Amino acid sequence: MSSVHELIRGAAMREAAARETTRTTGRPLASAGHRRPIVLRATGVSSCDTELADDPWAIDRDPGYGPGASSADTIPSLAPRQGPLPAEYTSASDAELTERIMAAKAALGDRVQILGHFYQRDEIVQHADFVGDSFMLAQAAKEHPEAEAFVFCGVHFMAETADILSGPDQAVILPNLAAGCSMADMATIDQVEECWKQLTATLGTGAPGGLQPVIPVTYMNSSAAIKAFCGRNGGIVCTSSNARTVLEWAFERGQRVVFFPDQHLGRNTAKAMGITEEEMPLWRPHLALGGNTAAELEAARVILWNGFCSVHKRFTVAQIEQARADFPGLTVIVHPECPAAVVDAADGAGSTEYIRKEIEAAAPGSVIAIGTEINLVNRLQQQRPDLTIFCLDPVVCPCSTMYRIHPAYLAWTLEALLAGETPNQISVSAEVADDSRVALERMLAARP
Numbered sequence: 056m057s058s059v060h061e062l063i064r065g066a067a068m069r070e071a072a073a074r075e076t077t078r079t080t081g082r083p084l085a086s087a088g089h090r091r092p093i094v095l096r097a098t099g100v101s102s103c104d105t106e107l108a109d110d111p112w113a114i115d116r117d118p119g120y121g122p123g124a125s126s127a128d129t130i131p132s133l134a135p136r137q138g139p140l141p142a143e144y145t146s147a148s149d150a151e152l153t154e155r156i157m158a159a160k161a162a163l164g165d166r167v168q169i170l171g172h173f174y175q176r177d178e179i180v181q182h183a184d185f186v187g188d189s190f191m192l193a194q195a196a197k198e199h200p201e202a203e204a205f206v207f208c209g210v211h212f213m214a215e216t217a218d219i220l221s222g223p224d225q226a227v228i229l230p231n232l233a234a235g236c237s238m239a240d241m242a243t244i245d246q247v248e249e250c251w252k253q254l255t256a257t258l259g260t261g262a263p264g265g266l267q268p269v270i271p272v273t274y275m276n277s278s279a280a281i282k283a284f285c286g287r288n289g290g291i292v293c294t295s296s297n298a299r300t301v302l303e304w305a306f307e308r309g310q311r312v313v314f315f316p317d318q319h320l321g322r323n324t325a326k327a328m329g330i331t332e333e334e335m336p337l338w339r340p341h342l343a344l345g346g347n348t349a350a351e352l353e354a355a356r357v358i359l360w361n362g363f364c365s366v367h368k369r370f371t372v373a374q375i376e377q378a379r380a381d382f383p384g385l386t387v388i389v390h391p392e393c394p395a396a397v398v399d400a401a402d403g404a405g406s407t408e409y410i411r412k413e414i415e416a417a418a419p420g421s422v423i424a425i426g427t428e429i430n431l432v433n434r435l436q437q438q439r440p441d442l443t444i445f446c447l448d449p450v451v452c453p454c455s456t457m458y459r460i461h462p463a464y465l466a467w468t469l470e471a472l473l474a475g476e477t478p479n480q481i482s483v484s485a486e487v488a489d490d491s492r493v494a495l496e497r498m499l500a501a502r503p
Contacts, residue, residue: 111459112140115233123455128237128365135211135232137459137479144463149178152462156182159469167472168202169465170195170217172209173407174428174457179208179465188407189213189275190294196221204228204477206468208460212239214481215279219488219495227481228472230464234456236276238392241362242316244280246340247271251288254313254358257349262310269358270309272301274317276364279483279491281315286493293498295391296406298324302357304501313338315360319367323391323398325357337361366454367392370426374447375400378424387447388413389426397426407431417442428454 106114106122114121115137119130147155160169160182170192171183180186185195189209196205197220204226207214211229218227251271258268271290273281282292289308293301298320305312314321315338322335334356338345344352345361352358370393378385387401388410398404403413410427417423419441425432426447436444471478483491 107453107455107458110145110463111231111233111461112137112145112463115231115459120235120237121233121455121459123453123458128241130235130237131240131243134235134240137231137233137464140463140467144467147463147466149462152466153178155466156462156469159466159473162473163469165201166203167206167469168195168199168204169206170208172213172457173411173431173434174454175208175460176430176453176458177434178462179460180434182465183208188294188296189216191408193217193220196225196227200225204472206230206465206472207481208465210234210236210239210456211481212236212276212278215483216275216282216491216495218481218483219279219282219491226477228468228477229479229481230468231459231461232479234459236456238316238362238364239276239278242273242277242281242340242360244278244284247281247284247315250313250338250340250345250360251284253344254352257344257352258311267309269311269313270305272305272312272314272321273494274298274315274320277316279487282494283487283490286490286495286497290494291497291501292491292494294406295320296408297498297501297503298391299328300501300503301498302328304497306356311355311358313358313360316362317364317392318359318361319363319394319398320391321357321359322395323393323404326395330356335359364392366428367426368394369448370394370397371448372396372400374426375424378445378447382422382424382443385422385424386413386417387424387426389447393426401426411435414439414442414444428457430454430457 120128168184169182171180171186172192173186173188185192187195192207192209192213193216196217200222202225205217205221206228207217208230211234214227214229221227254269260268262268267289271285271288273285273292275292275294285291291301291304302312302324318337325335334354336347336351336355337359339361367390370389375387375397378387388403389397389401390407390410391398391404407427410425414423414435422443424445424447429446430453432444432446468478
């Protein structure tokens, strides 16, 4: 058995003991990223990038997405940057920040709801009124008309979707404007419009049987502008949990689909529906016809945009093989944003909610390797100490942009709201919101 996986067992036992101490003493959760190195608790292995342990305000204004899994991705020049935080927040201890957050939250009451994504650090999740994936949290915003504001502890595109679905008098706030998403940024509205222009010129505007030549489908992990594009052009939005239903909806209306921005979710979903690799050309936005011939596009069923999640792209078949060798009989579960070969080698693949439910249903004593973001994997191990759960990649990073939502930003946001200010409000224009809502409502109306 490898030394890494020996560490997994020991770390799980230490985690269980630490959780018991927390239950009995009532002390707040320790911060994983405040003035200390990040250690992956499932393995005890250091972070893949030591700079990720830096306080986010030290790196928020640097070029790129910051250290971590998405540091090699190209960030748009106009991506928002977070301004400096007052020193009273950056110099506060973990305990002081926790106390200030809890006091402000109590004073604000039901006027403000905190939405926390599954991938957030524990010291943020502990304050959230709702925890879920991006669409679950946007739905939570829609279902709470009594709230004056939603503090969205996630990334930019998620806050946009919450703003689209919430009421016109409700504010959606992103505590750190530098919390973006490299995958969402891999498809800009200008690139998508140019792609559509070329596809229309190549494939025409009509097809046999009254079908559209191509239906645009966008993953939830995309900008509001691209969701609006889909709404205007007969398209639809999907999540990782309903991608197959959405593709079935699209094929009832069109000969083929253009799917963006995540090629892996599109490919894995289409493969499960019997569509071959030859029928799924990759569109590279900087090349004419995306680097394809007109004949290849004509023969296509799904045209895949060349985008990906930096975290999920790290998982490999070799990691699965090593895990199976170290733990005979283990179960491997991965997210469908992983490459197709990884999904094929796993025992199961599905959305974050699917992974959560699989862990809930697992028999005590099971050993489960998971291919997804490390904060979620660690939290699942905490919730099921009777299981051995570990991340497939022994040196996987947290999502570097999600990790930018630090308690200092949350404390600053809540106290600003308490003072009558509305910092970092995410506002989608009425025109874009209306067209986006069309695509989102089509998704909600699509049933398996």
